[in-house]
Amino acid sequence: MTMTSPVGFPGQPVQVNARIDSPLSRWLWLVKWILAIPHYIVLFFLWIAFTVVTVIAFFAILFTERYPRSLFDFNLGVLRWSWRVAFYSYDALGTDRYPPFSLGEEPDYPARLDIAYPERLSRGLVLVKWWLLAIPHYMVLGFFLGGAHVGWWSGGLITLLTVIAAVVLAFTEKYPKDLFDLIIGLDRWVLRVCAYAALMTDTYPPFRLDQGGSEPTAAQERP
Template sequence: MSAETPPPPPPTSSADGSYPATFGFDPPESIARWRVIGNIILAIPHFIVLYVLNFVAELLAFVAWILGVFTGKVPEGILGIIALYIRYSTRVSVYAGFLTEEYPPFTFATTSADPGDYPRVNVGFAPETEGRNRLTIFFRIILAIPHLIVLGLISIVAFFAYVVAFFAVLFTGKWPVGLRNFVVGLLRWSTRLNAYMYLLTDKYPPFSLE
């Protein structure tokens, strides 16, 4: 009898769960040692797909920016494709970073809620279409600069965390819990910031890994 597929983890975001971009991760108890190198090689097809999706998402984000500034509205269809890109990117980051062994599916659902087809990772959104804040949309990149600076600094620390985790998984088959929580927190923060920068929401993201 095959083991049951674990249910999707509950989406988690800020402490009160109110931010309209959520990232949940259900970590496995152990990771095969070869995954520290194997995952990033196996993820190459996804990197190719992401290259295309990134181009599409940036183009649509520019269209959304123009529509948001001049009309205060952004079509749901545009936001759905952007949500697809951020979700896809986050899933690939989790896999390539050898946090899980499950291979991400080549699926392209444009729903705001996570479709639940990648059990250990849940990335959901509550995009805003009407009544958008034109002023914050106009200055979106400028407003995001503090987050970009802080995340840039945290990413340096994350690099060394991945180096330590690389050897930990290579020799023990397990992530150190503290390092894993730190990396997952960084992914959560990045997911929120991407949702904000790509205009899924006008709500300013918190400076938090939780």
Template sequence: MATTAIHSSVAPHPVNVHVEPQLDHRDRLSVGIRIVLALPHLILVGGPLFLGWSWSSREAAGGYEWSTGGGALGAVAVVIAIIAWFAILFTGTYPEGLRQLAEYYLRWRVRAVAYLLLLRDEYPPFGEGRYPVTCEIAHVDGPRDRLAVGFRVILAIPHLVALWVLGIAVGVTTVVAWFAILLTGRFPAQLYTFAVGVLQWTTRVEAWLLLLHDGSPPFALH
């Protein structure tokens, strides 16, 4: 069946995810044991929201711990974002080497998450490499918006709440798609489009929190 690339957004934005669709003729064995196959990527760059988000009670502290499951490189990316936050506030620029490393992590993560969401059957490369899922990140030209950078985490709260809900929803639809593929060899088209949209929105918010751009992500899947 002839297919064309799904572009999960038509509005101009500095961060865009593109997925070459694979609805039919799926590798049922790969899909069946996908979580096992993806473990190395999960450890390094984390997985989808429904796998990464966790609440754990901390009785001694009387509170809760919230983790986004970004993997080992995700922890490095958080440190990079903190350093970049200070650098942008004081100098107005994002250190080039740190920016490249943050982009490297995000592109790798997008490919791994797409694989875990069953959007493709090809095994994603470790690091950079050709893959039918791509993440394009436009470089920021000119001075940065220091005020928006300074309050970035606060500004992102509405997106994080929305993505928490969508993360649960895409977890459910991925399980449904898993059964559908095993039984019919096909990923339901509407569920596929939904998963791509959630991946797009999530990636834009993660790039925004990593301070890779100042454009507020739209509240939209497509």
């Protein structure tokens, strides 16, 4: 398989980067679930479209070994939009800047996602990677994300750690950096698996918690 590798893609085709905005409001996080409702409504329909596009891409890859670029860009846009809303809300609470209603790259926003476009994808892998090969990751993500939803609470580790960070922020006016690095590492794992399951890459997501706001360099990725 040949893959285009833009600058900034040292090893992983899925690049997740984020930075803490400063200052952060001590109490805004209490109402972000309300403020994010317009995004949740739009994303509900975008994810329906995402699923349909992924099914179309499945057959395109199966017969042509290619993910149509227009479909790839759309699904990447949905993932970017979702990541910005997640970062604003209860998967990180890393910024008070309201997410833009955009499928574009938005390089000025503190949460960014890029996926290298693959020139070729395996016909064989497309049959099994999204369910069979990804099962070990799904088990891990079930712990990260949880399954019981009560309001904005997902019952998962990521939401729990984010709420802990919010409480610390409320009393100290500081977001603990080590906790931020851990939360972004967990979010990065989720997004890597999501891109793999959505057939956007053949690179198997590593079972590795890459913490911190910046993607590791190629040298850091070597064991």
